[in-house]
Amino acid sequence: MNLVVINGKDLRLLLLAVLHSCLAIAHPTPKPIRKLRKALNTVDTASFKSHVQYLADDKLRGRQPGTPGYQMAVDYVVAQLQQRGVQPAGEKGTFLQTVRLRWAFTEVGSSLRLTPPTGLAALLTYGQDFTFYPNPKQTETTVEAGLVFAGFGISAPELGYDDYAGLDVKGKVVVVTRQEPTRFPDAVRLYTTDLLTVLQTAQRKGAVGVLWASVKPDAKPPEPLRGLVSVLDSAGNVAVSRSYVDGGLQLAGSINAATLQRLFVGAAQDTGRVLRALRAGQPAGVALLPRLQAMQRSRYQDMVSYNVAGKIEGTDPQLRNEYVVHTAHLDHLGVGAPIAGDSIYNGAHDNATGVATLLEMAGIYQQLKPKYKPKRSVLITLVTGEELGLLGSAYFARNPTVPKQQLVANVNTDMPTIIAPLLSVVPLGAENSSLAVPVAQAAQALGLTVEADPEPAQNRFIRSDQYSFVTQGIPALHIKYGNKTADGRNNLSELVQKWRAITYHKPQDDINGQFDFGAGRKYVQLNFLIGYLVATDAKRPTWNVGNFFGERFGKTGSPQ
The missing domain is CATH 3.40.630.10 (Zn peptidases)
Known part of the structure; x- marks a missing residue:
């Protein structure tokens, strides 16, 4: 097309x-x-x-x-x-279709550490510097990986736009901005920047995690206080989720603007330049120098609900x-x-x-x-x-x-x-x-x-x-x-x-x-x-x- x-x-x-x-x-x-x-x-x-x-x-x-x-x-x-x-x-x-729901919550003890190319590693504060989305499949995950900034997290060459062009993200954690592109019509924009679409795109590119970055200086990363909910199949596998993609992705979460600035230290471009490029409708991917060490713990509450289906x-x-x-x-x-x-x-x-x-x-x-x-x-x-x-x-x-x-x-x-x-x-x-x-x-x-x-x-x-x-x-x-x-x-x-x-x-x-x-x-x-x-x-x-x-x-x- x-x-x-x-x-x-x-x-x-x-x-x-x-x-x-x-x-x-x-x-x-x-x-x-x-x-x-x-x-x-x-x-x-x-x-x-x-x-x-x-x-x-x-x-x-x-x-x-x-x-x-x-x-x-x-x-x-x-x-x-x-x-x-x-x-x-x-x-x-x-008349019933069984829908098995799993509420997942991030547990105390989840951690995030950043190690710059030179200098000491920094242990970040949960709820202030970062939050994690609970994992509905594994109660504990650990990730040690490099980082890449990938703009909005969109890969849509058929629309003439690709944040991943020229980036090697295999085995790395992708950082994306919470801003939204203005070049697409509303429905297309919302689909391409939807949390699940961004996760699916990162998975296809070989990433092991995604972090959404705020650009507002005083904004705290959002915390899913009520937990996140997925649907399990009869075998206990994740069948439907809005915040989790199986098959390689181990980590999803959010970081604040100050943490984003830390990630750009020593990078080929600074945050001001890449954010201006994104606002102008131009992809602005860049490799980031720090490495990430993360541990995420989850707990679950499972319950059964039902769809009702009748036929004429x-x-x-x-x-x-x-x-x-x-x-x-x-x-x-x-x-x-x-x-x-x-x-x-x-x-x-x-x-x-x-x-x-x-x-x-x-x-x-x-x-x-x-x-x-x-x-x-x-x-x-x-x-x-x-x-x-x-x-x-x-x-x-x-x-x-x-x-x-x-x-x-x-x-x-x-x-x-x-x-x-x-x-x-x-x-x-x-x-x-x-x-x-x-x-x-x-x-x-x-x-x-x-x-x-x-x-x-x-x-x-x-x-x-x-x-x-x-x-x-x-x-x-x-x-x-x-x-x-x-x-x-x-x-x-x-x-x-x-x-x-x-x-x-x-x-x-x-x-x-x-x-x-x-x-x-x-x-x-x-x-x-x-x-x-x-x-x-x-x-x-x-x-x-x-x-x-x-x-x-x-x-x-x-x-x-």
Whole structure:
């Protein structure tokens, strides 16, 4: 693939223009939609609210994976799916897929020593000069190695950029900056600088460790106080992790700006020069002279959680073996630090409303006459561990309970933010594939406007469960609110930002908060129609020609 790399902002605007041109085309309402009005109208706001009310009740204690409260949520959604005629699609004839979670914590006694070419070695202070990410596979690791600075840690020659060009990093620890490049569009930038992508890149280059360096003088290296969580397979191996890559990498962690300065003593370039080059969009790798001696200790807490998977079987003899996957995460943050006297993080909007959307969608399918049933099968999947790093969806996307090659698309619903009438929507990810067409058709049928993302800085495309399917080569999208308002000011994002400041990821996200359940009803109808159109189309969704994610993942997927 040959790509012309232009300024990230300009490229983002170009992509949005392409999306607008696609969505602006008048798409005639497909005949199947016109026949679905009666079933669509069965969606009941009272029923939607009742799901949210139960899932966000204090007795579920914030639905943290591995807790009794999360199990109550699992039992509830399984019962609701059964009532709506959904068939089990989990393991061993059940609705459940077991997800084994390992919480890993860095133990006291971890150490880092730097030995310069001349002079005495320096023992650094944990929590001040450096921190380590816990290792979910080994309780103790030791590394003695040289060091190399590799800019942002990006190796993307196809984009005209490679921080590793000319560097020998085999057997060494790679140091990268926490700054972000400005030359790429948002989604590409976020993928290339994602912690896991940087680790995978370093591993491919033969490195034995990665250290992220702060450039802010007063900033302490971040400490994963709550630990980091991975998924284990049935044999006890690490199956999914956002902070660990097996196969050579022994160490991952962070250092402060003062430690970075120490590493550059005697190097061919100083930190000021290399950081200026990076800000100008130029790679600035350099060999570092000190050697590192590190010891990292970890301890574990293992627990079991579950994904829930149900199936609505298709009618076509061949296409019924292909699947459109609807997802919503069932978990939230549990019990945490009190805010305004409340310590239960109920997650009413995040993501009881998304779960309610899928349950009510299943109800629509139950109301369809046999001749209007979809050709493909539909999976209703409630996943665990989204708040821990998209873990449940990543495990399902890599190890689905149906043949992986038969997954044709994912439509994700995460915190639709139903606090005002739904007049427009943003299909995050639709610009990457042919899924833009059913989105446009479904939105038009419901009188909704399709818009570009009003908050691109939120980076929402790679922050929720649809991204787990994208990295496995499966076209996916996530429907969020648009900016349109009834008063014509078209500034809904401003209201959402104010709401988020006082509610998002706080105990205040409970059933007593701000809701527009009529908007929830329309979200149900929209998500149903998008999935239904894909499930009734004889053609599988396809990645757009030359699309970054399609080129990167569409042929082989990724171990992410």
